[in-house]
Amino acid sequence: MKNLLKSLRAERDWSQADLADKLGVSRQTVNAIETEKYDPSLPLAFKIAELFGKKIEEIFSPEKH
């Protein structure tokens, strides 16, 4: 699954550790989501969307359109 997490984080000038702290997860989890090695659960995806003030589908999209 593709996502815009890295660019959204960069826009706000947050480090991975800052974002991890805000989401209550480890920095490794943020990195794994950004590098698309791990797809977050629905509750975490909602949390990310809420934090950035966007809808889930504006941040995450399927690999193939």
Add this chain to the structure above:
Amino acid sequence: MKPIEVMVRSLRNVAIWLFVYAIVLTASGSILLLLPVTNKLLGFLIGISPVIPVIFILISIMQILQHSDELQQKIQLLSIGFSAITTGLGTFAYGLLEQYIGYPQYLPIPSTFILPIMVFLWAIGMLYFKWRYR
């Protein structure tokens, strides 16, 4: 309390209880080997006493798993699964060799070896899966 604080506290508890376990194990083993314990119930209680710190180690490890985030839980699930299946299949296969071919090619392995094998494979699995999701 933040999940990371709970994890740190639980990790510290694991270290403390492992230390207690080593002391109790050494003490109970020494008592049973060096002193003549004639009372069977007392001997049983001394022999089983290392289980008490093990229960606290178990509780602390469960707290760590419970307070880990979802990726860490996935890594732990994969590591524990790898460890359990590899140990299970390995000891089962060795057990068959031991049963049907036996001594001297296949020496019996003590059942106390199984836990250290599982822990070792759990660590190997954790290193691999942490690397995969790094």
